[in-house]
Amino acid sequence: MFDGDNAITTLNPTTEPALGCPSGPEPPTAAAAAADPRAFVQQDRASGLSLELLVRGARCAGCLRKIETGVAALPGVSTARLNLTTGRLSVTWQDDRIDPRTIVQRVIDLGYQAQPFDPSKAQAVIDQEGRHLLICMAVAAFAAMNIMMFSVPIWSAHFNGEMEEGTRTMFHWISACIALPTAAYAGMPFFKSAWNALKKGRANMDVPISLGVLLASSLSVVETVRGGEHAYFDAVAMLLFFLLIGRYLDHALRQKARQAARDLLALQAVTASRLEPDGTAVSVAVSEIRPGDHVIILPGDRIPVDGTILEGVSEADFSLLTGETAPVALGLGQKVRAGALNLSGRLVLGASARSDDSFLAEIARLVEMGEQSKSIYVRWADKAAKLYVPVVHAAAFLTAVTWLLLGAEPRIAILNACAVLIITCPCALGLAVPAVQVVASGRLFKRGILLKSGDALERLAEIDFIAFDKTGVLTLGQLRLSGEEAIPKGALAQSALLARASRHPLARAIARAAGPGPAIENAREVPGCGVEGQIDGLRARLGRASWVGVEDAQSEETELYFAIQGQAPVRFCFEDTLRPDAIQTIQALKARGFQPIILSGDRNGAVARAALATGIETYWGELTPFEKAAYLDGLKAQGRRVLMVGDGLNDAPALAKAFVSIAPGTAADASQSAADLVFQGEQLGAVLEAIEVARAAKKRVMENFWFAALYNFIAAPIAMLGLVTPFIAAIAMSSSSIIVTLNALRLASDRRTGS
Template sequence: MAMTAPAPTGERQDFSAFLRPARDGGRAIELLVKGARCAACLSKIEREMKALPAVAAARLNLTTGKLVVEFEPGAGDPSLVLERLDKLGYPATLYDPGKAAQVRDAEGRRLTFALGVAAFGAGNAMMFSVPIWAGLFGQELGPATRTLMMWLSAVIGAPCAIYAGMPFFESAWRSLRSGRANMDVPISIGVILTLAISFVETVLRGRDAYFDAAVSLLFLLLIGRWLDHRLRASARSAAADLLALQAPSAAVIGEGGVERRTPLGEVAPGDVLIVRPGERIPVDGIVAGGASDLDKSLLTGETAPVRVGAGETCQAGALNLSGVIRLRATARSEDSAVAAIARLVEAGTQSRSRYVRLADKAASLYVPVVHSAAALTFVGGWLLGLGPREALLRAVAVLIITCPCALGLAVPAVQVTASARLFRRRVLVKSGAALERLAEVDHVVFDKTGVLTEGRPQLVGAAPAATAMAAPLARASSHPLAKALAAAHPGPTALAEEVREVAGQGVEGRIGGRIARLGRADFVGVKGASRTETELWFGFEGDTKIRFVFVDRLRADAAATVEALKARGLTVEILSGDVASAVEAAARAVGVTAWRAGLTPTEKSNAVRDVTAAGRKVLMVGDGLNDAAALAGAHAAMAPGTALDASQNAADLVFSGEGLGAVVEAFDVARSARGRALENFGFAALYNLVAAPAAMLGFVNPFVAALAMSGSSLAVTLNALRTGAGRRA
């Protein structure tokens, strides 16, 4: 359902049916906003929404396009929100994830088609421009032939430039309507004036036409716009992947004890659910009956399964390993632990979208200065005796030669080059501004399990004969430690018979006619055993018991990576959800003195936020669901290729392989990229300081201006190719 502007008669549509409960008894509405691309758009929309009567809060996520407007209790008119958004130039509809995806897909197809049209126009218009250039340098080309070539260039180049420039023209118009000027304004004015002066020169049988220059400029800029769209698309899936960990339905026990499958969204607090082994906990709740082991590694990072019984709390997203439990729901699906993490991820992505690139800062000065210079050139030339045509040519030359192509390519060219170099070294860069932020990092936070360690429990110190005895029973269990025990004996092994799994304790079965048990110490028959490490016990009834110890080994280069980061002036910390003894041992082994254990996802995210509030720039390296919110909230984020999909999507960079050296490699390349980007900005500034006065004084005509503009872009690109050159993986 589209949300449209109020009727001219003053009647406003009633959207009260689409309001949902919000904080403190208020109500909220979710809208899909179109056309918001930059931090300036975000700031303006949120500021204008908060200025409306009875609006308590407004939050826009640039990545998803979703605007959440919260109203005070018993007040607020959603139609006013629509009306204000329409006046600002940002049309809105009621937020529907499916509709939002369709809009984004349509935008992607439009950019792709515009890019193809620009490529076609640039190549074919150039085909007719080359003979004109040859004629200017003394080759035989008659006036009639030159005019014909100009018309052919116009027939191909002008329509392509108009179509390919529509994304920039529309953005510039919205910007001007809202009383500001973005980078698309000078691009649009430059392209339109270039086409206009080219048509005038063609009609008057002049010597110069620049249809090819206009469409070529748009082709280069559309490449950057398309890449930005793709990067946003990859970032949008982080919160969606987290919510996908929730089961689509739940088994609810109704009246008379009848079990029925109920959509997750319809589960209410107080409902009693049945959760069987192999299923994930659908909503947060309290165990009302039964006992089981839960795999909470995705939520907390703790490697060992956690036993739960009657009266204990379970969080959505945990995997039920062994027993059937009855769960009394305490929250709806949208209020579950997984949903809370998803909101933290979205908030982290939102804060990252506020990062203002250096090019945007330069644009705030660039736009008025260049336009003023072009206007001054036209007026001054006319007053000094030049004809209107010659004065306009000089003004157009100023706009062309100072076109922000080099400025616009200064950062993207470096990012593309650095990303390509890191990709060859098995590091995928997913965010356009990730390298900028990574270069600013001064504090590194590592998760333990799966990052500093391999994330795979391994059996240590066990005799082959012992593993051979326990393997038949271990192969009959789905417990992670039992699987590791079975893997330690790769030879052929028959499964135990009459296997029975005892929830929260272990498994029992017959091996060679004898009863055997594998699991906790007291279950196997060992009394008073102290449990200091991850372990399993095995034994035959009435026989000696065997203890199996498991460890999660550190990555081979973990200590070297920490040392290399310290050598570069960075401080290192470990934040983990695992038990204190395991975290302390890992920290001591890699040389880290600052560490914290037993942290929940929210506590990890808060810890990163606290360090950031203290003025530090944090790089978070994590792999689990419990790391996703911290990854999203950090200044920069990295995840291994073995990480959960949600964590990979929340991270800026993903690295593959068994080592951590990619973290150091990415940091080095990021710092190199920052240096090249600053050099490009310096060159762009120097170029404009020299080129603009030359065009204003008439030393440069539009043809030479187009060559100079292209040359500046080429120089910026060639300098970008030096990023990370000579560094070893």
């Protein structure tokens, strides 16, 4: 059924979520019908009928397989594709007799919530979850600080005996008034997850956490009522605070994958000017463009869908799509891709695909697939924590039973069992990785490197192969005039008069080389050819060789020609400058055992020159985004762990598919979002610095793991023997977390990288 926000829910989900999902789908709630999914069905000549739903509660690969398989099994359904990062389920079918409500109900029966997909509402749901976790964490931190004001005097009184029972009890009641509402609110993410797991007959990490919080709170209230010496409200607040830090970091990491796809699709035009049969131009949403429609593309517009040029000539900037720095001439019959920037002339495009099926949309899907495949990477802390639930439950239960058999009263048995749950809390284990990540990210940030993915350091420390894009990575990505000494005297200044009147990238390079100055008035730019005007009463042209009058000009280099009427043409060549330390960085990487390669979409000649200059033996040019991604898939199949360094939109799928990825700060927004790290400035040495810090971070993480294991190996038996109270257990638990954090801080003071 649908509620007021179009959310589809049911009273009786019949199927459990997939095993392995950390917290499972949120329980659907009853609601009154207020919308009909049939209103959101779209019809297309090629794919038939389609419906897009926002699915809530799917959190792992098991959920994805379960939903896709379940929906695809419906009679008549052609495809069912779920994107975990955005929560969007796309379903297509041919038979118009299928009721869309059947599809919705199938998702509900699988135990998930669904509603017609609305990007703004989908993002609102995600943002709301993040805000809730952040508020819970803030509440727990505030409560812990305030409770400590009353706990410290009680602790002090244990040594000097100066606090009377009435004062101590009053302090306990004040702490209770702070801790109990805090536990009820800040513990809700864990309580909900544990309850959902228990309802399905299984246990997850949140079950012992919830038990520890509830038992510590209950025993503290009992002790306060009976005027006991010990209450453990401080342990409750501190426990929740530490655990919420890890939960919020995990949520923040998921946001990165969603942002990459949003940035990619943001490059697609929102509206397009469609030519109607009567010749009039109508502005429509890009989503309404269908194959066969005619679309007008003006200079400065991005091409909205894939298609073929039907009218006009121009030049386009494909650098974000292919990495090629030189503009590409467009003419009649030429095929173009969505996302390219039209530079000079008016074009009429014959659409060959919908916006959802465009080259740009396919790149976005590749990025999403890469991020989803990366999400199944199981971090070391998660692997170690798998043993936590059964071992701790068994230890706590065994402790309680043993003490009861030994004749202890139930309060003592439960107190000791609670101490086991608290002292073995996985805080140190949970902080082993995040604490190092925080310190390492701070160290990298000081060097202009932004760490965007929490487990990127783990993966970066394990790489054994490095692939570089050329344009904007090994080079600065900005064409400059080369061989100025060979240009005839005065030709540069004269050509700049025309160049300043054009927006063409090569013309801008000439203008930069010549410096500030005037431009010719009434200069005329000819789409696909160049710019012309009058200099001292003579016709002057700056542009393509054939247009200027040069016959049979063939070169692997990027070039323009300048000619004044009656004079010989002058040739201008351009090159993309290497980063200042590119050669030094490549040599340093080779010294560490790496053999870098180049995967570029630029022309083979330009790639070969960059490879020769930097000393890279293996290189590939003129690659499409899909070929780059396929190459990385091949390396992955060989067992290689690849670092991809790229900046263009054409690199985004490869960045997402790579074992780990880095992008410069000048990269396209989508590439920065898909990358795990982003470095600022012109120094390529940031890549080497990141690798060294990652290796040092791995060493600190392993030290933390060993300490956490040793701590639990010693602390658990002591608690089972009844030698510690929950109060001491809370102190021990907090101390272990502090030690782990202090060890992580050593990373910030390491003088020698990799120490």
